[in-house]
Amino acid sequence: MATLAELTPRAQEILGREQKAYEIANPKSREAFQRSSQVLPGGVTRQLCYFPPFPCYADYGEGCWFVDIDGNRRLDLFNNATSLILGHRPPAVMKAVREQLSRGTAFQTNTGLETRLAERLVERVPSVEQIRFTNSGSEGTLMAVRAARAFTGRPKIAKMEGGYHGSHDAVEISVRPPLDPAVAGPAEAPTAVPGSAGIPPGVVGDVVPLPFNNLESARAVLDRQASQIAGIIVEPILGSVGFIPAEREFLLGLRAEAARRGMVFILDEVQSFRLSRGGAQALFGLRPDLTTFGKIIGGGFPVGAFGGRRDIMALFDSSSGRARIPHAGTFNGNPITMAAGMATLEQLTESAFAWLNGTGDRLRLRLRELGERSGVPMQVTGIGSMFKIHFSASPVRDYRSAQQASHTIHEALFFFGLNRGLYLSSGGRCCLSTAMGDAEVDTYLAAVEEFLVALAR
Numbered sequence: 375m376a377t378l379a380e381l382t383p384r385a386q387e388i389l390g391r392e393q394k395a396y397e398i399a400n401p402k403s404r405e406a407f408q409r410s411s412q413v414l415p416g417g418v419t420r421q422l423c424y425f426p427p428f429p430c431y432a433d434y435g436e437g438c439w440f441v442d443i444d445g446n447r448r449l450d451l452f453n454n455a456t457s458l459i460l461g462h463r464p465p466a467v468m469k470a471v472r473e474q475l476s477r478g479t480a481f482q483t484n485t486g487l488e489t490r491l492a493e494r495l496v497e498r499v500p501s502v503e504q505i506r507f508t509n510s511g512s513e514g515t516l517m518a519v520r521a522a523r524a525f526t527g528r529p530k531i532a533k534m535e536g537g538y539h540g541s542h543d544a545v546e547i548s549v550r551p552p553l554d555p556a557v558a559g560p561a562e563a564p565t566a567v568p569g570s571a572g573i574p575p576g577v578v579g580d581v582v583p584l585p586f587n588n589l590e591s592a593r594a595v596l597d598r599q600a601s602q603i604a605g606i607i608v609e610p611i612l613g614s615v616g617f618i619p620a621e622r623e624f625l626l627g628l629r630a631e632a633a634r635r636g637m638v639f640i641l642d643e644v645q646s647f648r649l650s651r652g653g654a655q656a657l658f659g660l661r662p663d664l665t666t667f668g669k670i671i672g673g674g675f676p677v678g679a680f681g682g683r684r685d686i687m688a689l690f691d692s693s694s695g696r697a698r699i700p701h702a703g704t705f706n707g708n709p710i711t712m713a714a715g716m717a718t719l720e721q722l723t724e725s726a727f728a729w730l731n732g733t734g735d736r737l738r739l740r741l742r743e744l745g746e747r748s749g750v751p752m753q754v755t756g757i758g759s760m761f762k763i764h765f766s767a768s769p770v771r772d773y774r775s776a777q778q779a780s781h782t783i784h785e786a787l788f789f790f791g792l793n794r795g796l797y798l799s800s801g802g803r804c805c806l807s808t809a810m811g812d813a814e815v816d817t818y819l820a821a822v823e824e825f826l827v828a829l830a831r
């Protein structure tokens with residue numbers, strides 16, 4: 375087996391060649407990016423939509439493909455950050471949206487659609503007795519964190535090092551800290567590191583990072599500040615740093631620790647709700663106090679939600695006076711989103727999940743075989759329909775171990791894929807949609823194999 379250091383010069387060579395080919399094949403995207411850069415900082419309005427030298431611009435989507443403005447047809451392996459579980463423009467969702475469009479796009483009153491989508495979610499997720507909708511997953515986690523603080527009267531929030539819960543202050547801490555121990559602290563008791571300029575020290579001081587998949591150390595950290603911590607927020611699969619699943623004992627253990635110490639346990643299912651009808655909590659056998667949602671429940675439209683125990687959700691009830699937590703939002707429960715979300719959930723039958731999860735399992739297996747056969751050191755993480763290759767010789771089970779992987783090799787694979795009709799995320803995370811079939815999965819695997827052969831040559 376080659377070492378990463380040995381493979382890096384070849385990866386750089388592939389990267390240089392593929393980047394050049396990408397630039398030549400995408401003149402319209404280059405022009406669109408130059409124009410965007412005049413009015414949008416960095417040319418984009420969403421960080422993930424940028425990659426150097428310039429990102430591509432979508433024209434239209436169709437099933438598991440999208441076509442960019444240069445006419446390149448690309449197999450969509452990221453599905454708008456996992457949100458398009460049915461792929462682009464699924465007919466049933468388009469029909470529901472068209473019907474709602476003919477009635478109106480937004481009202482300063484209820485439509486009942488929010489009730490129906492809430493009923494569907496409550497029925498699917500037993501831990502969720504009541505729910506509120508927002509316009510993004512970030513708003514959902516913001517409200518859940520606030521609820522934990524209001525419910526317990528405690529100021530601090532514990533989150534995982536490497537955990538991503540959106541862009542608000544309380545959770546933009548220790549998402550991707552530099553690995554220097556002088557900054558990030560020891561692995562067993564990470565230091566809170568702001569992930570953005572502009573976060574006040576007081577906010578940083580109120581966040582307690584926990585080591586992911588290390589229950590004993592997490593317990594010790596919680597012990598030191600137990601009376602101050604309002605809640606623990608955790609993803610069942612560390613998303614942003616590379617689809618790293620939580621070990622079951624870790625999640626169940628953390629949940630028990632929260633209960634023992636009177637902390638609110640918040641499971642962030644913004645991404646993981648694509649794992650089953652009842653989300654990751656159904657698979658893990660977990661009953662959180664609060665759950666946050668987003669992505670697939672909006673059927674391709676902006677959405678978020680938070681819900682859980684009735685006594686906690688009562689904080690938002692203003693029917694008998696002022697709510698302890700006022701929750702407003704001009705587009706909360708937007709009828710187009712609600713209609714699209716319901717139509718999407720209807721399509722997500724047991725057999726749809728079985729195909730997504732079974733195909734994900736087979737795909738991870740095949741990727742591992744390809745890695746072994748090529749002699750390229752790689753780890754494959756993921757669960758259900760989400761997966762990622764880490765070019766690393768050592769197992770990946772938390773944020774720090776994920777940082778050992780080669781970024782250059784990954785970037786080379788990304789551009790290699792782009793030039794062969796694959797749209798992987800620039801960070802390397804991938805997911806399936808029900809619009810795909812075995813042929814598309816094989817197309818992806820063949821491209822990865824071709825890349826590995828080229829790399830190891």
Ligand SMILES: Cc1ncc(COP(=O)(O)O)c(C=O)c1O
Binds near residue numbers: 541609
């Ligand atoms: C686990 C998790 N929580 C929260 C969010 C934030 O959601 P949004 O981008 O809709 O604000 C994301 C987004 O990727 C996420 O993956």
